[in-house]
Amino acid sequence: MEKRQEILVEAGGAILMPNMKLLWEIQVLDMHRRVLEERLKDQTVPAELKNLKNSIDLAQEELKETREEYGRLKMEMRLFDQEDVQMREQIACIERELREGLPPGARDHVTLQRVRTLKENLQRLEERSASLTAVMERIHRRIEEQALCLIRHKEKYRRLQATYQLNVENIRKTLAQIPLARQRLIDAVDSGLWKRYVQLRTRFQDPVGRVAKGICHGCGMPVPFNDLKRLKMNDGMVHCANCGRLLYWERTERRC
Structure with a gap:
């Protein structure tokens, strides 16, 4: 298992979690682009x-x-x-x-x-x-x-x-329109976080695993309790203990 990396950004004395939502939106854009490209090829x-x-x-x-x-x-x-x-x-x-x-x-x-x-x-x-x-x-x-x-x-x-x-x-x-929208998101992402995302792209087509109901939807395996706790507390960058993807948790989700 790769050693976990944490990117903490100091802002007015508060510790902020890297903006995983931006990475998730980039990944969604990439997936949408692939779907559209396949539709163009669809006969x-x-x-x-x-x-x-x-x-x-x-x-x-x-x-x-x-x-x-x-x-x-x-x-x-x-x-x-x-x-x-x-x-x-x-x-x-x-x-x-x-x-x-x-x-x-x-x-x-x-x-x-x-x-x-x-x-x-x-x-x-x-x-x-x-x-x-x-x-x-x-x-x-x-x-x-x-x-x-x-x-x-x-x-x-x-x-x-x-x-x-x-x-x-x-x-x-x-x-x-996708390249411009994608570049705007990339420009807003922390450079260290983006570097890690690019590294994981060599292993996964979808480096970010969205967490829903306590499951990493990248690999379908449960996320350990401590990792769920870190996600909820915005405690740095969290990887899936099973597949190694970056985990993204929606703050609006009430239950994991």
Whole structure:
């Protein structure tokens, strides 16, 4: 166990404890800085953006395919319409010939053969056209649904991207402010105490162990009664008997 060091500052005849609170605040700043730096490296949000972008690309491809299918059916419907017009013109032509007074034998032959066949074909064409119209209506509704889904995906992507960029900007701003705040705290710390803190930084990422309910939260072990008493009485610098960290006790804490 390292030999304990005490830093006592004389002020108007009174013995003051080194300001451990400043060291604790420096350590909290350092921990906060590390957390923020890790958040900048964290790829969770970018991965979510990437997944959403993939969903947008997939939705766009599906919408494109559905529109192409609708276009093919629309072209087929145009052919049906053209064929419908042609059949009706043929029927009208035959009926006109009938009205002009063809011989009875010829009239019966034209009526029974051509007109009947044309009307049957026309009926089948109308049935196919009606069926195709129903299919086109379903596909058109699907296009509207896919387009709406795509719009929602894009809006969510823009919101998420804006939120992520804002978070990154805020993190960088906070990180930029930490060095100045940290230096101000360092300037206010006793030089001997700071030197000891720097020495312990070679062993611990968190050289200051906060004491709560009689426990050093650096190592999780109980603090001996005499050390707790010294902390409460501001009796110099106190190290954890187990891990060697500098101990910091909140004066507002009622029980250890």
